[in-house]
Amino acid sequence: MTKAIMIQGTGSNVGKSMIVAGILRALTRRSLNVRPFKSQNMSNNAAVTSDGGEIGRAQALQARAAGVAPHTDMNPILLKPQTSTGAQVIVQGQVAGHQEAAAFGENKSTLMPAVLQSFARLAKTCDLIVVEGAGSPAETNLRRGDIANMGFARAAGVPVILMGDIDRGGVIAQIVGTKTVLDAADNDLIKAFSVNKFRGDRSLFDAGRDDIAARTGWPSLGVIPWFEGAHRLPAEDVMDLPARARSGGKGCIIAVPQLPRISNFDDLDPLAAEPAVDLRMIPPGTPIPGDADLVLLTGSKATIADLAALRANGWDIDIAAHIRRGGAVMGLCGGYQMLGRSISDPHGIEGPASHVEGLGHLNVETVLAPTKHLSLKSGTHIVSGTAVSGYEIHMGETQGPDTHTPWLSFESMAEGAANRSGKVLGCYLHGIFASDAFRATYLATLGASSTTLFEDQVEETLDALADHIERYFDLDHMLTLAAEVKA
Template identity: 60%
Template sequence: MFQGTGSSVGKSLLVAGLARALVLRGHAVRPFKPQNMSNNAAVTEEGGEIGRAQALQARACGVLPGIHMNPVLLKPQSETGAQVVVQGRIHATARAREYQMMKPSLMPFVLHSFARLREEAEIVLVEGAGSASEINLRAGDIANMGFARATDTPVVVIGDIDRGGVIASLVGTKAVLDPADAALVRGFIVNRMRGDPTLFAAGMAQIASRTGWASLGLVPFFDDARRLPAEDAQDLANAPRRAGTRCRIAVPVLPRISNFDDLDPLAAEPEVELILLRPGVPLPGDVDLVLLPGSKATIADLAALRAEGWDTDILAHRRRGGRILGLCGGYQMLGRFVADPDGIEGPPDRVAGLGLLEIDTVLGGEKRLARVQGATLADGVPFHGYEMHVGQTSGADCARPLLRLDDGRVDGAVSADGLVAGSYLHGFFADDRQRAAWLHRLGAASDGHAHEAAVEAALDGLAQHLEQHLDVEAILRIARAGGATP
């Protein structure tokens, strides 16, 4: 089990890279994360949902993603509350304190899923959540040491040198852990080293001496990690503007943005400048496309968009003849109103939308989770993607759908002049054919970038990187020994 000194120390990518390295060695490997908190989710083969990071790790293992790889997924809807997804399906909505009381009842689901994966694989790589040293949350814990103790799983602790204070964070973790928890820790990894690694040799020795944990590697910063899906919206960043940019796409980064890996294929295109708008930054007046991304709480994010004044900027962009595309929650925002009569995403409410499409949305009913494929109606360009939404959208512009699915259904809506469009589909920019068609409409061209192949190459590169800088043999010995005291 790989736990961290804190959030965003690189646990997800290290597990993905190590999984690919072990698969290349001939091992049968599965990823597992007992509890995840992310609005970047993926649809599984069973029609459930798990964290996007575990879907990437499954890909690294060469297997399809399944609900047991992430049995508890928390999808934040507010500063203090989240939707609780258990084994792929919505289980409850809970505030933070309510969830703390709920956690013990979720451990049986976690243990059941873990047992299923152990039956399938030779090695299960477990990813912790947040920080191993959150002793204030230790009671009832299912994500870190609570899980490790319940399953007698050996632990490796990861620290991030790039954020500073890595010696104190690792030594401090050992200092605050309950002795029985600390006894499960077998080693440590220091991640994201920049510069000369020999300059931190003494630091590695000091950590080993003060903790008694084995030093398993100092991992240099891996630049191609940017080609892999980010788990946290805070990891999204604007790339430097490149020479030859012909298309500018602006994306408001709303507080509850979801499924933001929809943006990754666009960001990788040399002729595209993807502008991620953070609070306090106005929408540039010369962009070619405004892309409204998915949202875990459409009404709340629509209020945030208005509070930033981005609604005014978007309407001005529309008056100038600019193009607008909404995906899922962003699609719902483009209509005349969004209603949530049952309080699915927050307090029951009905609010005006941006009024750029003649559609209305009512949230409710079963959540639709499915992998789909089809073609755009206007030009017949194929796509593949997935649905992950709650609600029904109707209205005059739905008579001009954007997409036709292979199962005969249609999806989305297009304005009468063709400049505003929306769809419930995620992931279709990852289809090279569909992405190239969109860029052509915007006056740019794809360089032939093969997105799926680039992800595979990045995983292979990460595996090679970890083989070079981690003691993989020692990690295998730890896994085979289990939680028994060495």
């Protein structure tokens, strides 16, 4: 019979996603058949699954840690923020519409059947499901209709381990306070706690750990030190963006304007891993450096709004000057759309129906459409013949004269656009820089050498994370707390 255990956190970004990945890799190495699950996620960093849908990037990494292909049942509800108060709602991998936060709060309980359906299907494939919560169960204003934390745990009968983050301070209050504000039935499901991100001599926190146990009645499963390799794993939360950069190093300078609705920024991770690359996230109000070798425009969940933000920061002027100096520019997905002559949104996909001028550096035009393109792709870089692979995840079609000079080739089609000089490139392929041979070839055109095998590095880091979990987290005790999944 399949069992399940849930890791909830005292807040966002306490390290739940990474710890779950480490647990899954450690248990996989113990020959257990395990799967990740997160009922509701909010992220613009998504992954395309083998069954033709999309899930949060963290669950895709966790699937990799478990040695299985990502599937939409691992993250049945995905919210992709488009505005400050609204998000695109993805249900079991497919777009279900757009909702404002207030409306979603009222309606989220209606999604519980889909959540439980996915959970039940997943349970038929494995020995153990490790469930990740979202945010904090202590947000009592969100408890009614909850499907992400205690609402799910209660509905599915899954025991909970509560994880605190000592790095942000006040971890005793985080954990004890959570127990204080939860009702009795919710508290009954919490079976243990753990503390994450400790720096220094762990023995100095022994009294704090024991105080938490005495005040809550929950045993400790461990005080987990800060994992130094965390930055080598694909990130999901925009809060992790500063860690993507390698600013101040030697080598070619790649400048990335940090747009408000940036998405799929794990495209940057292989570049950040290269010692010969100085990857710089350019925050709002800061000009793009004049000595940049490449300006890279990443994906966006709201391309038209982010294009307006790009202009408001004066980055359009910086990019034009960079191109005049002979600099290289690449746009991925939303960045590709911005580089064209125009973007039309006749169906109001991103807001009111509109038509805006693009940056005009590629002779292409984009029309946004309701159908989302979701596919895994593999092919070649036409100029070098090197292999490329990745995924497409976008709404819209891009056409124009510069698409007649594509720079990528797949089995049934060519992809991408280039200007006459070949210095300005755009494409819809996410994950392209994870292809080691292509990355080495492209960096060579910028005068930089590649010395990293990125996918190997991710695997090595997951193994190191599993070692870390085995040493500092009581996996054996955790396994005794897991409960059988309800039929």
